[in-house]
Amino acid sequence: MTASQSGRRLLLLTAPGLTLAVVSLSADWIGMGRIGSGFGRTQLVILLFAIVLTCSGMLMHWKAMRDSVRRDYWKTVCFLVALFPVFIGAGIVLAEGVCHLCSVRLIDYRRIDSTLGWSLEPDRVFHVKSVAKSFDVVVRIDKRGFRDDGQEIKSVDQCGVVVIGDSNAFGFGLADNETLSHRLYQDFSSRGYKLNVLNAGVPGYGLGQFYLRLKTLGKLRAGAVVVVLVHPANDLRNASCNVDYGLSKPNAHLEGDILKFRDDLARGRIEEPYHFSAPFEALNNVFRLSVPKPLWRGFVPATREALRGERIFHLKGQASNDPIAMSDMRLGKEYRKDTLDAIRRQPLVKVLPFWTEIRQFERERSKLRLLAERMLAEMAAHVEANGQELLVVVAPEAYDKQEYYHWKMRHVKAHSPQFTFEFGMSRALVESALHKCGIPSIMVEYGSEQTEQMFIDNDGHTSGAAFRQISPLIVERIVREGWLVQNEPLASRRIATFPSRRRLSEGQ
Numbered sequence: 001m002t003a004s005q006s007g008r009r010l011l012l013l014t015a016p017g018l019t020l021a022v023v024s025l026s027a028d029w030i031g032m033g034r035i036g037s038g039f040g041r042t043q044l045v046i047l048l049f050a051i052v053l054t055c056s057g058m059l060m061h062w063k064a065m066r067d068s069v070r071r072d073y074w075k076t077v078c079f080l081v082a083l084f085p086v087f088i089g090a091g092i093v094l095a096e097g098v099c100h101l102c103s104v105r106l107i108d109y110r111r112i113d114s115t116l117g118w119s120l121e122p123d124r125v126f127h128v129k130s131v132a133k134s135f136d137v138v139v140r141i142d143k144r145g146f147r148d149d150g151q152e153i154k155s156v157d158q159c160g161v162v163v164i165g166d167s168n169a170f171g172f173g174l175a176d177n178e179t180l181s182h183r184l185y186q187d188f189s190s191r192g193y194k195l196n197v198l199n200a201g202v203p204g205y206g207l208g209q210f211y212l213r214l215k216t217l218g219k220l221r222a223g224a225v226v227v228v229l230v231h232p233a234n235d236l237r238n239a240s241c242n243v244d245y246g247l248s249k250p251n252a253h254l255e256g257d258i259l260k261f262r263d264d265l266a267r268g269r270i271e272e273p274y275h276f277s278a279p280f281e282a283l284n285n286v287f288r289l290s291v292p293k294p295l296w297r298g299f300v301p302a303t304r305e306a307l308r309g310e311r312i313f314h315l316k317g318q319a320s321n322d323p324i325a326m327s328d329m330r331l332g333k334e335y336r337k338d339t340l341d342a343i344r345r346q347p348l349v350k351v352l353p354f355w356t357e358i359r360q361f362e363r364e365r366s367k368l369r370l371l372a373e374r375m376l377a378e379m380a381a382h383v384e385a386n387g388q389e390l391l392v393v394v395a396p397e398a399y400d401k402q403e404y405y406h407w408k409m410r411h412v413k414a415h416s417p418q419f420t421f422e423f424g425m426s427r428a429l430v431e432s433a434l435h436k437c438g439i440p441s442i443m444v445e446y447g448s449e450q451t452e453q454m455f456i457d458n459d460g461h462t463s464g465a466a467f468r469q470i471s472p473l474i475v476e477r478i479v480r481e482g483w484l485v486q487n488e489p490l491a492s493r494r495i496a497t498f499p500s501r502r503r504l505s506e507g508q
Contacts, residue, residue, distance in 0.1 A: 009073070010061045017053030020046055056084060109141060110203070110247070116212050117249025120145045120202060127323035128173070132335035134457040135173040138323055147199040149176040151185055156218040160195030160484065161188070164210050165229035166238070168395065168462045169201025178464030180229060183471035191475065193484055201229070204245050206238025207375050208252035208261065214379055222387035225483050227474060228379065230394050231462075232426035236356045236368055239375070240283070243275035243292050251277030252371055259374045265292055274352055279367050283355060287348045332458055336404075340411055347415035354399065354412075356429070359420040365429065373433040380439050389483045392441040393474060394430055398460035399423050401451045405460055440481065442473050 024047040064076035109126055113119040122145040129136040140148040144156075147170055153159060163169050163181045171179035177186075181199035188195055200213055210228055220226070238244055242251035248265040264277065275292045276283045283289075330338065343350045355361055356368065376392070383390040398405045400423040413421065427443075434441045446454045446466070454466040462470075478484055 006061075006065065009064075010058070013057035013061050013077070014054050015057075017050045017055070017057055020050035020053060024050060052088070109139065112247070115216055115250070116202070116205075116209055117244075118202070118204070118247050120147070125323040127325045128327075129325070130173065130328040130330075132328065132330050132332045132457070133173055133459045137173065137175045139171075140176070147171065147179070147181075147201065149179045149182040149185075149199055151182070151196050153196045153198055156198060157221045158196050159198040159220070159224060160193070161197040161225045161227060161478075162200050162217065162220065163197060163227045163229060164213055165201045166205045166231070166235060167201065167203035168231055169229040170199065170203050171201065172203060172461045173456045173459065174464050174467075178467065180227075180462075180467045180471060183464075183467045184227075184474060187471045187475045191479065193479075195484070204238065204247070205235075206241070206244070207235045207372060208239045209249065210235070211252075211259075211375050211379050211382075212250070212261065214382060220386060220388055223389075223483070225389045225391060225478055226379075226383050228390065228392045230392055230430055231397050232394060232430040233354060233356050233397055233399065233423075236372060236426050236429065237353055239371065240276055240280045240355075240364070240368060241274055242277040243270045243272055246270055246273045248292070252375060253277065253279050254371060254374060257374070259371075259378050273349065279371070280364050283352075283361070283364060287352045287355075335458055336407070339408060343408075343411050343415055347412070350412050351416045351419060354421065356426040357399065357421055357423050359422050359425075365425065369429050369433065372429060373436055376433050376439055377437045380437055389478075389481070390439060391474065391477060392434055392439055393444060393470065394427065394434075394441060395444045395462055395466070395470065396446055396454070397423075397427075398455045401446070402455045402460055403452060404455075404458045440477070442470075442477055444470055444473065 060077050060080045063080060064073045067073075067076045109121050109124055110118040111121045120141045122141055123143045124141045126139045126141075127137075128139055142148040142153070146153070149171070156162075161181075161184055163184070169180060171181075176182060179199055181197040181201075185195075185197040188197070198217075200217060202209070202213065205213065207230070210230075214226060214228075239252060242249060242264050246269055248263075248270050250261040250263050252259060252261055254260070262278075270292045272289055272292050274287075275289050328335075351358075356365060380390050399409065400406075409421070413419070431441075431443060446469070450465075450469075454463055454469075455461065456463050
């Protein structure tokens with residue numbers, strides 16, 4: 001066999017792998033996004049498979065050349081091709097085993113937490129960008145696992161105000177100077193109050209995790225004000241689940257009049273994105289949710305998830321001290337098309353986040369009302385026992401206000417006509433619970449002409465413009481209540497009183 005013949009045969013055997021490698025590496029140029037915007041997981045899977053194919057082709061050629069004296073070149077190649085699936089299967093098993101042993105970390109800014117379900121990965125910097133949602137921000141998580149929005153807070157006991165909540169309080173899609181905690185810091189400063197405002201928000205949390213977050217913050221100083229930011233439908237729905245966004249968490253339930261948290265599942269990733277806890281288990285049948293099973297972040301599920309296109313953000317590895325890039329380069333039209341496809345493919349999963357606003361679930365909503373009252377009362381009791389103050393801020397949600405959600409809900413309703421939506425029931429439930437517990441609160445309203453700018457584009461999270469309106473309301477309320485004096489908390493303050501467990505159980 002001549003050198004030219006050998007070269008042609010080698011090129012023929014490696015051509016499939018080389019072609020896939022070119023497709024993967026050039027994907028950003030041919031429509032998947034701007035080059036350098038973040039290497040997608042699907043691209044990575046294709047590139048790895050291309051490497052395997054290329055190496056296999058080279059090994060087949062080498063083996064066939066060595067055996068060419070005893071048997072025909074192409075007979076050896078055909079024999080090796082028949083064995084190829086065996087080698088691929090063995091490689092997948094090996095990769096899966098390695099992933100099971102070594103890969104338990106998440107691919108975003110969360111980490112598994114034995115008490116909270118998950119918390120923020122400490123000491124990280126993320127560059128987060130979404131074209132469809134019109135944000136491009138850098139998010140910093142400090143060494144204690146709180147979002148750092150420029151105040152350089154050294155310890156929890158330095159803070160005069162703490163903001164607790166979910167991704168809205170965290171500041172999803174917002175720059176450091178747009179978060180609620182930073183706006184409060186600035187507004188207090190403009191009034192002469194020199195105090196730090198801690199951002200204790202964590203994406204995905206519900207009302208129960210707000211309470212657990214409060215208990216695990218560390219020692220707050222006497223006189224501090226705890227501000228709990230509530231988005232009722234979202235936070236109540238999260239409180240009813242023991243699996244959220246594919247992660248397990250402790251679920252709240254009542255034993256008589258006592259609030260308890262139970263771990264029904266192994267801590268970590270779960271196959272189902274959502275699952276309802278025991279008090280609301282009837283909803284699992286309604287939304288056709290299977291029994292949750294742990295999902296190792298192994299090679300097989302990661303590949304399956306990537307090929308299905310289920311990840312919104314794609315992770316780009318961190319080099320030296322550069323931020324970890326999480327990017328979604330879809331345009332608004334592409335994002336809406338994907339949303340519509342998801343609604344058509346899994347209509348019940350897309351209805352699930354709004355179950356507290358559906359008329360048919362009054363029985364489950366009654367259970368949730370009792371649970372919400374107890375969780376809020378426990379928060380109030382905890383704050384009171386430590387000489388602090390509690391203020392709950394109830395913010396509007398985008399479901400029946402933002403144009404994007406008008407569009408989305410039209411399609412959700414069209415694909416699930418068996419449900420009757422009545423937005424506002426969750427807000428009324430929270431307002432009633434706050435009144436019954438005697439907890440100071442602010443019920444925020446937006447003017448109709450301002451509604452669109454109060455939410456992030458094509459998303460529904462609270463925007464920086466909304467926090468510019470909410471922050472002064474909070475500052476004014478705290479100052480009016482006399483919870484703070486110039487530069488320091490009051491030495492002797494009025495301590496708000498709240499119903500005891502006995503009074504709540506007796507309906508007083």
